Amino acid sequence: MTLPQELEQKFSEIIGKYPPEYKKSALVPLLLYSQDALGKITPELVNEVARRVGVFPLQVEEVLTYYSMLHFPKPMGKYHVQICTNVSCQLTGGPELWELACKRLGLGHKEVSADGLISLEEVECIGACSWAPAIQINYDFHHFVTPEKLDELLDNLRQLQ
Amino acid sequence: MADLVKLTIDGIPVEAAPGSLLIEVARRIGKEIPAFCYYDGFSQVAACRMCLVEIEGIPKLMTACTQPVGEGMVVRTETPKLAEARKGTLEFLLTNHPLDCPVCDKGGECELQDMVFRYGASESRYVEIKHHHDEQQWSPVVYFDPARCILCYRCVRVCSEGMGVNALGVVQRGAYAEIAPNHTDHLECDECGACIDICPVGALTSDTYRYQTRPWEMNHVGTICTHCSNGCKTTLGVRNDQIIRGNNRDRSGINGEFLCVKGRYAFDFNESEERLTTPMIRKGGKLEPASWSDAVRFVAGKLKQLKEAGRQIGVVGSGRVTNEESYYLQKFARQVLGTNSIDHERSGDVVTLLDALAGRANALATVDDLYRAKAVLVIGSDLAHQHPLLHWQIRANWRHHAAHTYSVTAGPVREDQHTVAAIRAAEGAEMNALEQLRDKLSAESELAIVFGDSVKGEAVRQLVSFGDSLGIPVKYVCLVDYVNSRGAMDMGIIPELLPGYQSAAAAGLPVGLTLPQMLANEHLGALWVVNADPLRNTRLAAKEAFVIVQDLFLTATAQQADVLLPSASLYEKLGTVTNVCGEVQRLTKAAQTMGAKADLEIIGLIAKELGMASQMGPWITDKVFAEMQQVVAGYNVPLPVIATGGAAQTLPPAVKIGVETDPALIRSARDTQFTSGTLGSYSKKLDSLLESPGSLYQGENVLALATQ
Amino acid sequence: MLFNEPSPLETKVLTRRFGLPNSDTVDSFLANEGFAAFRKAVTMTPEAIIDEVKKSNLRGRGGAGFPTGMKWGFVPRNSPKPKYIVVNADESEPGTCKDRLLMQYDPLQLIEGMMISALAVGAKRGYIYIRGEYRYLIDIMDRAIADAYAKGWLGQNIQGTGFDFDVFTHTGAGAYECGEESALLESLEGKRGVPRIRPPFPAVAGLWRCPTVLNNVETFASVPSILLMGGEAWANLGSPRNGGTRLFCISGHVNKPGVYELPMGFNLMRMINEVAGGMKGGRHLKAVIPGGSSCPILKAEECDIAMDFDALKAVNSMLGSGGVVVMDETTDMVKVALRIMRFYQHESCGWCIPCREGTLWLKKILTRVEAGMGQRNDPALLHELANNMLGRTFCPLGDAAAMPTISIVEKFRDEFDDYIRRSPMASVAEAETEVPVGV
Ligand SMILES: Cc1cc2nc3c(=O)[nH]c(=O)nc-3n(C[C@H](O)[C@H](O)[C@H](O)COP(=O)(O)O)c2cc1C
């Protein structure tokens, strides 16, 4: 499998962080950065990553299905909206934001819009408790999110397309 | 050795080597600490939390499966608190278990059932919905029912650690974690079935045994697997003369619980509808059924007539019959028929090795030695595929004792996962390549050398001198093909040698024909083939020769028979066989096929018909064995050892054999796990697995171990 | 821009550089006492460094509060294997969001702490394991690392001292369990985040089975100031046996939620009322989770307490990771218990039976109760099942799931009963249990 130039570069950079005999360490980072770059993790990618770090594809799958940010086999949308409802956010309106997002987007937990643009996930604590309720869209944090702010964010996503 | 540690377990004072695990030490004194995930010989996982014990001075309950003994430790393994904890854990375990014991194969042998019985966690307070997953078929033999799985990871470990195959893994996490096969929805592996047997519950089941019976409805007969030369003990589950299951869960025998795909599944040839059950006599060019007495009378008459006419009679023995049968056959050939033309398909140069080692004690490795030797060298064989038990032993040796492994082979082999040095050398070129290892090998404290059929004749002598030159104790294994290939050699099923490696020439016997010579001899009067198929790809030159065949099946050779005598399989016989390491083991009769007779009995009946019964002696295995003990050098093995299911190794002859055999006659059939000469081809189960890997030197599972 | 206004009550030690411009550059760092502690450490013997850390009474900020100096002392000095420094920046304990700030506002302080630790144990290489969600922090750390290499503060022969040290970031990908130290190491080795059997502990056999110092971000970040101030002075900032300051993450129903650096032993009520601006809307305090969601909950009347490891242990709770979650009278404790259990169930790695099955069962019962289908015996069952997990799991996640449940059921039993009283299942259960024997 040939990878885009930039991802290929990222691969060498990541694998270079570990002693050659332990390049298996690169497994999770390789998968996550591939998912970011390619939008999804495919069986071909699994085989490719297995080959790069010298393990069996099953060993990649074991790891892949363990981590909740790695989505396989079903990919998430281009914009992945993650709403925290864990305890600090729960106390400050997280669940209400979740309801709102579900309604606004017509999506449920880990569902993707038909055009593949937006997906929604109710996530566990994202480390923003003191600035709750918090959400993440892809890797961007949004703090002290109000229903109005959420509306605005979701509107922006549609326009970004 | 370090001083023993003193501790008390349930008030009983015990001593144990430092570092021993509490669970093992407790077992030794009869305290069975419950455990699902603990399995001796494999890595610790401490996942099931059943083995918790109380240790004085430690407030937390500790897992006996990971806790090493400590001086003065006071341990309790059964207290109300522990019973409560175990009951609680069982209750958790049962929440998502389907509780389908009545239809589960494991019912009656299930460790979960036993545990629930013991701790009384039979009442369920769980009223929520269970999550359900459908059963999956992973291979023609392996089924997986995820709902029954308790995630003890035994299967994963036996596959990766024990077999080196790594075909099973764990996917997803938390309550949804599941065992998964290496190819998304199916397995590509050795199909050894070890995962099924090691499963404490009925999550992994085998196609051969599923829904067949209940364990208590079977007889459990311990005997020796009939397929390859490794000689694994197998416990056959038999109901109404039908073999339903093969395993070795009681770990008796040289193989412990190990069995390969053939041992575990390829017993179904025994009840193949193609089994011969009636003697046949060729009439008007066609084989017609006959009674045993007619057939035996016909054979005897013909043999007598040909002998009197001074015609050459060729006898072909095999590595698939017992020692007693081989011994009796050669005796009959040489003493009754007066022919020394007796041979079999030779698969390893045992003769040269024994000649080179004559007079030495401790020069032949046992199966157990391969588990204990500090270093092992494998030459010219892909053991994982050809000699699965030996591979298992060597791997276990590396795992448990960090043994050094070396391989000199024509292609990648599974030992490469852990070899100190792996050298690629074409067949026949191994001896030259060996020099590269000299320095490393001489630095070892001892060595076991296992070599295949590409090392033969002069090369065997070179190998032994090489071994001698290392200046360390060296033991050898000469690889041979079939369950009693070694025994056939020992019993003199070759024209050059009498039983026990006595020179036939020195005993005044005429020069006999070798197998290729018999087949090529246009003047041959008769060819008598006992459980072999020499005509599968050769034509018999003597077109008029009278052909007698004893076999289970209508093989290519059998099709050319003038008289066909149905013989019993090894699972239907008594007697002994000698494995690749020269270890003698005893068979137990497990089943019976109506119409077929043991080869020993067939030969006996022919002898009787010829009026030679008293000269031949009774065709009773124990009587023949007693005679062998007297006559066959090396076979004076203690009967009690083998009668109780043990293995006794024969020694090399005391003096040089002094007889040259032609190395060209030696050629292994190169069978793999998924093929096995004649018998395997009649196993439907093995046949269904042929798609799976198993060709030699593919190294399909060989990956850098750096990743472990 | 800072996340929240600082409070005048703060003792700014670790956070003193927060808000400075270009904080991820060596130049800015050097201009503000940066690497001064390292300069000092290179002149000290490894024993002296460890001694200073011991004197500081620094206790691990990741949750367990293990004395850091002692931990470093366990690293076998003469092991022939390479030694590693691993930073736990997995920060996933609900209620905790401090390591984020330490990396965002002062990445080089963390690196300096790692370097000092490396000097103390003889390590040459360090990894920072950062939870995957914190991608922007990985970028910040990478920038700071690159700058440090460029200016000769990482790599070979650092500043001519003869000390070599390499640092790399490593990303997680969503797994709370990977914050547990041995699971983190497994994860860092490219495996599933399943914990290891201990002993051996990481100090002896950690990353790639080599001796490893593994500490929380805040723990490492505390080290430079310890060396600068001297262990004893640093210890005196806090309470007895609980040295220094720590970053408390106050969240929930307060007017000024935020992360504040306060001395160890700071009173919880003062924290709520004076530092965090008091209860929102003037409502009454009902309960506080004092150190992240795995800590047993405190009722309002238990909250007049010094926030240090020992004081909280004395009331059967824990200081944990410093996540102070404040709840007012409107809080529905059944919902809180359910949400917490949903978290642990989701994050259980699945390795061991009591946690894997226990968290799922508890979640199902709580879900049912919250949905109005509770049975009379459910609170007792929850309590008993959680107790059946406690102390019996493979790693502390099982305990972390059990403890809050036990404490919430014990302290707010009436709220569960209220739910159940309204449940149609309650009467069913009652009828069943109350049929007199023999009728
Ligand atoms: C389930 C679980 C999750 C944990 N998560 C974290 C975490 O996210 N960050 C952290 O620093 N420590 C976490 N810990 C604690 C670590 O195991 C370890 O004790 C700590 O990183 C050691 O560093 P310290 O001594 O500096 O606290 C967790 C522990 C457990 C049992």
Ligand code: SF4
């Ligand atoms: S307690 Fe057991 S299942 Fe839970 S996270 Fe730890 S090891 Fe995994």
Ligand code: FES
């Ligand atoms: S609880 Fe939502 S970010 Fe922590």
